[in-house]
Amino acid sequence: MMEYISEFNEKWTPVIGEAIVETFQMTIISLFFSVIIGVTLGVLLVMTRPNFLFSNKVVYFILNIFVNIIRSIPFIILLFFILPFTKAIAGTVIGVKGVIVPLVVYTSPYIARLIESALLEVDSGVVEAYTSMGIKRRSIIWNVLLREARPSIILGLTIATVSLIGATAMAGLVGAGGLGDLAYRYGHIQYEVDVMYVTVVILIILVQGIQTLGNFFAARLKRNS
Amino acid sequence: MIKLTNVSKTFHTKNGVVEAVKDVNLHVKKGEIHGVIGYSGAGKSTLIRCVNLLEVPSDGEVYIEGEETTGLPLKELRAKRQNIGMIFQGFNLLKTATVYDNIMIPLRLLGLNKREAEKRVDKYIDIVGLKGREKSYPGQLSGGQKQRVAIARALSQEPSVLLSDEATSALDPETTDSILDLLLKINEELGITILLITHEMNVVQKICDYVYVMEDGAIIEDGTTIDLFTKPKNPTTQMFLNTISQRKISDSLLEELTEAGTVIRLTFVGHATGEPLLASVTEKFSVKPNILSANIIELKNGIVGNIVVHLEGNRTENIDVLCYLKEEGVLVEELNHIQ
Numbered sequence: 001m002m003e004y005i006s007e008f009n010e011k012w013t014p015v016i017g018e019a020i021v022e023t024f025q026m027t028i029i030s031l032f033f034s035v036i037i038g039v040t041l042g043v044l045l046v047m048t049r050p051n052f053l054f055s056n057k058v059v060y061f062i063l064n065i066f067v068n069i070i071r072s073i074p075f076i077i078l079l080f081f082i083l084p085f086t087k088a089i090a091g092t093v094i095g096v097k098g099v100i101v102p103l104v105v106y107t108s109p110y111i112a113r114l115i116e117s118a119l120l121e122v123d124s125g126v127v128e129a130y131t132s133m134g135i136k137r138r139s140i141i142w143n144v145l146l147r148e149a150r151p152s153i154i155l156g157l158t159i160a161t162v163s164l165i166g167a168t169a170m171a172g173l174v175g176a177g178g179l180g181d182l183a184y185r186y187g188h189i190q191y192e193v194d195v196m197y198v199t200v201v202i203l204i205i206l207v208q209g210i211q212t213l214g215n216f217f218a219a220r221l222k223r224n225s
Numbered sequence: 226m227i228k229l230t231n232v233s234k235t236f237h238t239k240n241g242v243v244e245a246v247k248d249v250n251l252h253v254k255k256g257e258i259h260g261v262i263g264y265s266g267a268g269k270s271t272l273i274r275c276v277n278l279l280e281v282p283s284d285g286e287v288y289i290e291g292e293e294t295t296g297l298p299l300k301e302l303r304a305k306r307q308n309i310g311m312i313f314q315g316f317n318l319l320k321t322a323t324v325y326d327n328i329m330i331p332l333r334l335l336g337l338n339k340r341e342a343e344k345r346v347d348k349y350i351d352i353v354g355l356k357g358r359e360k361s362y363p364g365q366l367s368g369g370q371k372q373r374v375a376i377a378r379a380l381s382q383e384p385s386v387l388l389s390d391e392a393t394s395a396l397d398p399e400t401t402d403s404i405l406d407l408l409l410k411i412n413e414e415l416g417i418t419i420l421l422i423t424h425e426m427n428v429v430q431k432i433c434d435y436v437y438v439m440e441d442g443a444i445i446e447d448g449t450t451i452d453l454f455t456k457p458k459n460p461t462t463q464m465f466l467n468t469i470s471q472r473k474i475s476d477s478l479l480e481e482l483t484e485a486g487t488v489i490r491l492t493f494v495g496h497a498t499g500e501p502l503l504a505s506v507t508e509k510f511s512v513k514p515n516i517l518s519a520n521i522i523e524l525k526n527g528i529v530g531n532i533v534v535h536l537e538g539n540r541t542e543n544i545d546v547l548c549y550l551k552e553e554g555v556l557v558e559e560l561n562h563i564q
Contacts (some may be wrong), residue, residue: 125316128279131279131390132311133331134305221321
């Protein structure tokens with residue numbers, strides 16, 4: 001038994017280690033851009049709503065449709081569907097670099113919806129109070145809406161991160177590697193079931209860790225409200 | 226200080242056109258407290274939001290300190306709004322910020338430097354009586370304390386006008402009284418003009434100099450608080466008065482009155498009771514006044530006493546009594562005749 005473990009370690013640790021690094025790379029880089037784009041979109045979706053701070057029917061309508069369209073396409077299809085776009089932006093369609101663009105395109109609208117629902121939970125009375133004080137709308141977005149929504153935003157981003165990790169599993173299809181790809185290639189195609197088990201356990205630990213962390217920070221912000 | 230002329234507000238909804246405010250005229254002079262009272266749905270909230278243009282009137286003009294604010298560009302409107310504090314039924318505090326930060330954040334956003342802002346926060350926390358609670362979060366405070374934070378936040382901008390949108394409606398009677406005392410205090414000590422809306426007659430009774438009664442978007446009666454409490458004309462006004470003093474005698478009580486005579490209501494302004502007067506009635510006439518109900522309402526600017534009396538005696542003599550009472554400067558209303 002011990003022999004088997006050390007043999008397994010020797011053979012697979014470098015491969016699994018590399019996959020973990022790839023998964024982290026894909027997740028962190030995509031998350032970074034997705035948060036920037038998603039939060040902006042989410043804020044815009046709320047602000048341009050009828051009767052809101054920057055109410056604008058046309059912008060709201062277009063954004064709403066746009067987000068819905070992208071959200072309708074499963075990642076595996078989106079990956080190929082936007083190949084020309086990916087090529088134009090990233091210069092390549094393979095490897096970690098080539099998968100960042102589709103991951104961001106996939107995750108941003110999701111984050112936008114999560115941010116939207118988090119912001120809509122904020123008591124509109126506070127916005128009214130700040131408006132009545134003569135405070136600028138831009139300041140209200142930062143200091144009332146985003147501030148008050150922080151616990152929900154953190155929980156939303158946690159959900160988005162977990163779903164992003166799920167999407168990276170499909171990145172193997174464009175040769176980006178990662179844990180999902182490892183489990184698929186060795187575990188499924190080459191019948192190395194132990195590799196699959198180890199990968200799955202690592203993924204479970206990863207997702208559990210992220211969720212726990214998210215819950216912790218959200219609860220800490222929410223503690224007093 | 227605050228002047229609304231012919232202000233109307235119409236909403237176009239899916240279910241048709243709603244006239245929330247109809248042709249309202251209102252004038253609050255510097256240092257006074259005016260109240261708008263009405264049932265829910267009367268348009269009070271929309272009206273008070275027209276004052277600081279949270280709702281833009283469909284028609285009419287709003288003047289603050291003599292300057293027309295309707296039609297001001299957003300930048301100038303924002304500057305004007307800083308001079309108009311507002312408090313709300315739901316307090317509208319940041320849940321994720323401490324008492325201190327709830328007052329501090331708006332001040333900083335309005336461009337005050339840190340030291341000046343800190344001074345103001347300390348000053349107004351002290352005025353509203355929340356010293357020692359600076360680090361608490363709204364979730365840890367009672368309703369009355371939350372409203373105090375909201376009042377401190379409004380005052381910290383040092384406005385000359387304070388608008389109160391049902392500020393005590395979510396509070397229990399005792400807390401309501403303490404918040405009303407606080408509003409009176411800031412009116413007297415800081416000279417802040419107050420316009421409030423409410424559906425509670427005791428709010429008007431305790432702190433208002435002048436009252437407007439609102440129904441279906443229009444002002445149906447207005448006058449000084451004393452006038453409105455002594456000579457209410459509109460049935461809605463009378464209903465509101467009934468909420469704090471029973472002005473009518475119930476039918477069952479009337480049935481119990483067997484002696485012939487007249488039931489009258491005497492209203493006294495300024496002095497607390499009419500008993501010496503009733504005593505002299507018994508001396509001068511051969512009627513027996515039988516007191517059915519009596520109450521005293523303490524208003525901000527005076528006292529109003531109400532006595533409902535059954536005058537037991539014949540009609541002609543009762544008429545003499547009524548004349549005598551009127552000569553003595555008492556408001557007399559005949560309610561019922563008992564044969």
